[in-house]
Amino acid sequence: MEQFKVELPKEVTDAIKVEVLNTFKEAKNGVYQDKYPVYLTKKQACEYLNISNGTLNEWIEKEDIPFKHIGKAYRFNRNELDKFMATK
Known part of the structure; x- marks a missing residue:
C-alpha cells in the first residue's frame, strides 16, 4: 500500500x-459558564x-459594580459582571 505525504x-x-x-x-467557556447561574x-x-x-462590598458601597438588591439579598448578573470587568 502506497502512502502519500x-x-x-x-x-x-x-x-x-x-x-x-x-x-x-x-x-471551556461553556463549561465554566454552566458552573455559574446567570444570577449570582x-x-x-x-x-x-x-x-x-x-x-465586592467596597464596589457595592460605591455602586461601582452592577447589582440588584432584593430585600436582604444581592444578585449579580454574570453577563453584566463580564462587561464590568472588561472595563476595569
Whole structure:
C-alpha cells in the first residue's frame, strides 16, 4: 500500500490551529459558564470574579459594580459582571 505525504501551505495549517484553539476556548467557556447561574449570589460573584468579599462590598458601597438588591439579598448578573470587568 502506497502512502502519500501532503504538505499544506503554512496559511492553511495556521488557520486550522486557530480554529482548533477557538473551539477549545468555546468549549471551556461553556463549561465554566454552566458552573455559574446567570444570577449570582455574593459568594458566587466573589468566586466568579476571583475577588474577596471585602472588595465586592467596597464596589457595592460605591455602586461601582452592577447589582440588584432584593430585600436582604444581592444578585449579580454574570453577563453584566463580564462587561464590568472588561472595563476595569
